[in-house]
Amino acid sequence: MLRNREIRFLLLVMGAISLTAILVAAFISPVSTLLVFILSLLLMGSSLLFTRWRYRELDKLSVYMGEISNGNDTLDVRDNQEGELSILKNNIYKVTLMLSEHRSLLQRDKVQLTDAISDISHQLKTPLTSMTMMADLLSDPNLSPAKRSEFTHHIRVQLERIDWLVSSLLKLSKIDAKTIPFKKDRISVKNLIQKALEPVMIPMDIKGQTLSIVGDDNVSFIGDFNWTAEAVINILKNGVEHTPEGGAIAITFSENALFTEVIIADNGKGIPKEDLPYIFKRFYKGKNAAEGSIGIGLAMAHSIVASQNGVIDVTSDGETGTQFRIKFYKQVI
Numbered sequence: 183m184l185r186n187r188e189i190r191f192l193l194l195v196m197g198a199i200s201l202t203a204i205l206v207a208a209f210i211s212p213v214s215t216l217l218v219f220i221l222s223l224l225l226m227g228s229s230l231l232f233t234r235w236r237y238r239e240l241d242k243l244s245v246y247m248g249e250i251s252n253g254n255d256t257l258d259v260r261d262n263q264e265g266e267l268s269i270l271k272n273n274i275y276k277v278t279l280m281l282s283e284h285r286s287l288l289q290r291d292k293v294q295l296t297d298a299i300s301d302i303s304h305q306l307k308t309p310l311t312s313m314t315m316m317a318d319l320l321s322d323p324n325l326s327p328a329k330r331s332e333f334t335h336h337i338r339v340q341l342e343r344i345d346w347l348v349s350s351l352l353k354l355s356k357i358d359a360k361t362i363p364f365k366k367d368r369i370s371v372k373n374l375i376q377k378a379l380e381p382v383m384i385p386m387d388i389k390g391q392t393l394s395i396v397g398d399d400n401v402s403f404i405g406d407f408n409w410t411a412e413a414v415i416n417i418l419k420n421g422v423e424h425t426p427e428g429g430a431i432a433i434t435f436s437e438n439a440l441f442t443e444v445i446i447a448d449n450g451k452g453i454p455k456e457d458l459p460y461i462f463k464r465f466y467k468g469k470n471a472a473e474g475s476i477g478i479g480l481a482m483a484h485s486i487v488a489s490q491n492g493v494i495d496v497t498s499d500g501e502t503g504t505q506f507r508i509k510f511y512k513q514v515i
Contacts, residue, residue, distance in 0.1 A: 246274070250278055317337070320334070389429070403442035431446070464481040
């Protein structure tokens with residue numbers, strides 16, 4: 183205990199004060215000297231006991247901090263007493279809770295990163311394996327020109343698929359990292375729909391699907407035109423893909439005092455009930471997913487909409503098809 187400089191200093195100061203008081207009292211009377219001496223002993227003893235108790239509490243805090251450093255964040259150091267030491271204990275406990283929450287978030291991010299890497303590896307493995315096999319076949323000098331052209335076409339298709347996957351993953355990673363500065367322009371929903379329909383009109387014509395658009399030309403919202411168009415394109419592609427030949431796709435849009443709403447509906451085969459909770463999950467492919475589907479388009483659409491103060495949900499059944507409902511909420515003043 184005496185190895186602590188604070189205690190040695192305390193004893194030195196109190197000893198000097200006590201000695202001075204005893205010398206002063208000696209000039210008054212022997213009784214005063216005895217009384218001052220007894221009071222000095224009591225004061226020094228109580229001070230030492232109090233200091234020892236504080237050091238014992240601080241030692242407990244040191245042990246507690248060591249447990250926290252080793253990953254044990256289940257301990258509770260708080261007490262219901264008053265004083266600076268209790269305030270320190272409560273503040274340390276608050277920091278412990280914050281560290282525990284950060285540790286949980288880091289662990290969750292680690293699991294998600296591991297799953298994402300596994301999913302990406304799986305998505306890349308299939309086209310790479312296919313291209314390797316076709317490249318080996320192309321090296322055959324006896325391969326017919328027709329087969330050579332066919333294999334070359336398949337390799338090009340797989341390369342385009344890989345390029346789209348990598349591009350989409352880069353976009354998603356930027357959205358997740360919040361490094362994309364989404365613009366806040368006034369967007370005409372009519373113009374947005376026209377832009378989003380451009381890449382899907384040919385597939386719709388090939389399948390003989392009909393399209394209906396209902397909405398006021400003045401409907402608008404605040405957002406990023408190009409990114410929102412990409413989200414709508416992915417939803418439309420999903421609808422075209424899962425709607426049979428001769429099917430119908432309907433787009434309606436409107437706005438009120440709270441939000442602007444865009445509804446994209448089709449009369450396709452619908453999404454199984456068990457798949458609905460996971461439809462916006464990255465790399466998730468439901469029972470009715472098309473061959474070659476990666477399961478990333480709807481996840482991207484969800485991230486884009488959510489990053490612009492919007493929500494997107496889906497309802498579906500086997501009789502009436504699937505309906506995606508997008509809402510962009512207006513700024514609250």
